[in-house]
Amino acid sequence: MKKTSLKDIAQQAGVSTALVSYVLNGKEKETRxxxxxxxxxxEIAKELNYQPNHLAKSLRSGKTYTIGLIIADISNPFFANIARVVEDEAKKNGYTVIIGSCDEHAEKSWDLLNVLINRQxxxxxxxxxxxxxxxxxxxxxRNIPFVLLDRHFPEIQTDFVATNNYKASYDxxxxxxxxxxSRIGIMAYKSNMYHMEERVRGYKxxxxxxxIEFRDSWLKEVHFESMDSEVKTAIDEILASEQRVDAMIFATYGLAINALKYINELRLKVPSDLAIVSFGQAEVFDLYYCPITYVRQPLEMLGKTSVEFLLEKLKTPDEGMKQILMEAKLIARESSKPKPAALSG
Amino acid sequence: MKKTSLKDIAQQAGVSTALVSYVLNGKEKETRxxxxxxxxxxEIAKELNYQPNHLAKSLRSGKTYTIGLIIADISNPFFANIARVVEDEAKKNGYTVIIGSCDEHAEKSWDLLNVLINRQxxxxxxxxxxxxxxxxxxxxxRNIPFVLLDRHFPEIQTDFVATNNYKASYDxxxxxxxxxxSRIGIMAYKSNMYHMEERVRGYKxxxxxxxIEFRDSWLKEVHFESMDSEVKTAIDEILASEQRVDAMIFATYGLAINALKYINELRLKVPSDLAIVSFGQAEVFDLYYCPITYVRQPLEMLGKTSVEFLLEKLKTPDEGMKQILMEAKLIARESSKPKPAALSG
Known part of the structure; x- marks a missing residue:
């Protein structure tokens, strides 16, 4: 990467590099x-399209006006859309966002953290x-300012902005x-993450x-990495069980999409064969033949508030923790419409 | 951001900072x-969890093992998924990817470029x-190594990896x-971008x-920013015209999704009222009541090859341009199934 250096300008102007530095840093009055x-x-700096080395500058000032956003999976539309909100909000405040996706791997998240810390x-x-x-x-x-978004660890005191997942799932x-x-199943990821546990807890x-007595066979936990095959097995099992479910909650958008594909293959009708409520949001929930009832998480507010919290923290680092649990909203549609029996009853 | 510095280690070891630097940079043999x-x-460095300052290091070595990926819109699943492929491929080669999304705004793309150039x-x-x-x-x-992905400028000689959009749309x-x-319309973005022009040209x-004589009323170009309303108007117009279309090509996934929502509102049946082929790819094309025929772009290959090209360029900068146009594949499904008349004819 050949960038115009102070030396290049100095040579063309026939002066010392130090002099160029003084002038371009607005300190010419300190010299003669x-x-x-x-x-x-x-003029020469302009001609040569000189870019001040913000890097060196920021090493001195400690300010880069850049936010590092680490998301769990860029190919999940919920996170991609929340990234978009974070960017827009950051831009309004004069900040640029650089993004890393860890694809649900803690070790990749370490890499990204290091790369971005080193990039100040x-x-x-x-x-x-x-x-x-x-x-x-x-x-x-290390007193590095950060805000956890969408997911947090209740046993670690941090700033966070998240959804009240317990309440959302309860609703x-x-x-x-x-x-x-009355025979309601739930499919979730096999995970120790708090947001996932809360979704199961709220349902129970x-x-x-x-x-309604909860049956173990109604809870299906599948692994993120092998979701495609495990979702099918889980659906097969939950439908074959003695207490066959008449409705299911999907704890994530990815699980719902996979399940809907298989439900179509099985030629099951939604909601008469199986009613559905899903977390997440996606165009597919609108365009499915039977629009899907879903838990709308406050995506815009989550994204905006996370930026707000971080910028406040940067301004006044010692102000104490900021934590917020936002309420989701259930958007009821055809996939969970009242059972005919319930209507007449 | 308080990080362990060489000075911290020097103090605890009771030696000079210079000595610590020599040792940690593997140059102890040069000293006594x-x-x-x-x-x-x-040992002290390990205890204090010292992280070598890659930033300062990279300023010397000129190598950061980091790739900047700038995508046009993170909320578009095509780009989010291609970002995921780029990351995976980069990781295999020991590189970390940091991402910026310009949301189809050239000026935001300038910001990102500057931020990432300055971050080396x-x-x-x-x-x-x-x-x-x-x-x-x-x-x-500036001889900054780069590869254009998915979109390129034919009048500028650069490395690029893209889809043969002309051929895809022709097909x-x-x-x-x-x-x-026989009365086939197309909806595209109003844009001077080459990939969009090629899609219209192939169709024509x-x-x-x-x-088949092309009619001006069959080509609908809408603005990206006001797509939601313009798509509706465009559909209204194209259906009201004297030569009412019996099929439509959507030049992007976003256009197709918007159009499908409105087509549902109008209670038009796909494909009997309107056959559909779309660019892009999305789960919704599988889950729509009438699975959508689409142009499958070689997303995996595009992403992988872009990384490959860039890494080769980093190794041997003077090797000359690498340009490739990959073929898309039409995945024919129910939304474009043969007209009954055509079957009997």
């Missing part, structure tokens, strides 16, 4: 540079992946029960509060 | 450091947006004609080569 030569240096971002917004607790501790110990369960469904409590 | 003290320094990436992979020709010239003039037109459709030539 005449205005004519200062003007000449500035002012702070981080992070959608954590499983097993990345030590990274959060690392950032805390989804209540909605299905009120629509006349919705059943409990309505005196 | 005993192995005992060298060992002590390394080794090179760029770029999905260009409209009006960014000067940025490409800028990179060329889509031929496919519809062979399926018995498919008509021409089959002696």
């Amino acid at each position: 540079v005449g205005e004519a030569i200062a003007h000449k240096i500035r 971002v002012d702070g981080f917004i992070i959608v954590s992946c499983e097993g990345s607790e030590s990274q959060v501790h690392y950032l805390k110990e 989804a369960g209540i909605h299905l029960i009120q629509s006349g469904y 409590h919705a059943l409990r509060d309505n005196h | 450091v005993g192995e005992a003290i060298a060992h002590k320094i390394r 990436v080794d090179g760029f992979i770029i999905v260009s947006c409209e009006g960014s020709e000067s940025q490409v010239h800028y990179l060329k003039e 889509a037109g031929i496919h519809l004609i062979q399926s018995g459709y 030539h498919a008509l021409r080569d089959n002696h």
Whole structure:
């Protein structure tokens, strides 16, 4: 990368590099540079399209006006869209966002963190992946400003902006029960992540509060990496069980999409054969023959607030933790419409 | 950001900072450091979790093992997925990818380029947006290694990896004609970008080569920013025209999704009221009641090859241009199935 250097300008102007540096850093008054030569240096710098080395500058000032955004999976439209919101909000505040995706691998997330710390971002917004607790501790110990977005670790005190997943899942369960469904299953990722556990917990409590006994066979946990095959097996099992479910909650968009493909293959009709509520959001929920009821997470607000929190933290680092759990909204549509029996009853 | 510095280590070891630097940079043999003290320094560095300053290092070595990926729109699943491929391929080669999304704005793309040049990436992979020709010239003039991905400027000599859009669109037109459709419209973005022009050109030539006269009212160009409303108007117009179309090609995934929503609202049946072929790829094309015929771009190969080209360029900068146009594949499904008349004819 051949960039115009101070030396290049100095040579063309016939002056010392130090003099060029003084002029371009606005310090010509500290020296005895005449205005004519200062003007000449500035003109040559413009001609040669000189770019001040922000890098060296930022090493001194400690400010880069850059935010590092680490997301768990760029190919998940929820994260891609939230990244877009974060960018827009950051830009409004004069910040540029550089993004890394860790594809749900903690070790890749370490790489990205190191690369971006070394590139001197002012702070981080992070959608954590499983097993990345030590990274959060690392950032805390080093006083590197960060805000966790969408996912957080309840046992680690940090700033975070997330959805109230327990409540969202509870509401989804209540909605299905009120629509006349009583054998309700849930499919989630096999994960120790809190947001996933909360979704399962909320669902269970919705059943409990309505005196429906939860059956182990109604909970299907599949691995992210082998989702394609495991979703099929899980659907097969949940439909073959003695207490065959009449409705299902999908804890993520990816699970729902995979399941819908297989449900189509099986020629099951939604909702008469199986009612559905899903987390996440995607155009496919609108365009499916039977529009899918979903839990709308406050994507815009999550993204915007994470930027707001981080910028406040950069301004006043000692102001204390900022934590917020935002409410999701259930968007009820045909895939969970009341059972005919419930209508007449 | 408080990181462990050489000075911290020096203080704890009771030696000079210079000595620590010599040892940690593997130059202890150049000095008269005993192995005992060298060992002590390394142990303290480990204890304090010292991270070598790659930034300062890379300023000397000129190597960061980082690729800057600038994509036109992160919320477009085609680009989000291609970013994922680029990351995976880069990782296999020991590179980390940092991503910026310019949201189809040339000026935002300038920002990102500057931020990432200043952060010393080794090179760029770029999905260009409209009006960014000067940025490409800028990179060329400065000998900054880059490869254009998916979109390129035919009037600027650069390395690129792209789809043969002309051929892809031509094939889509031929496919519809062979399926018995003869009044075929196309919806594209209003854009001077070459890939978009090529998609329109291919479609027109498919008509021409089959002696179908192209009508101006069959070509609808809408603006990216106001797509939501313009797509509706365009559909209204194309259906109201005297030569009402019986089939449509959508030049992008975003256009198709918007159009399908409106087509549903209008209660038009695909393909009997309107046959459809779309560019792009998305789960929704599988899950729509009538699976959508689409042009499958070689996403994996595009992403992988762009990394390959860039890494070769980094190794041997003077090897000359690498340019490749890859073929797309038409995936024929129900949305363009043969017209009943064509079947019997």
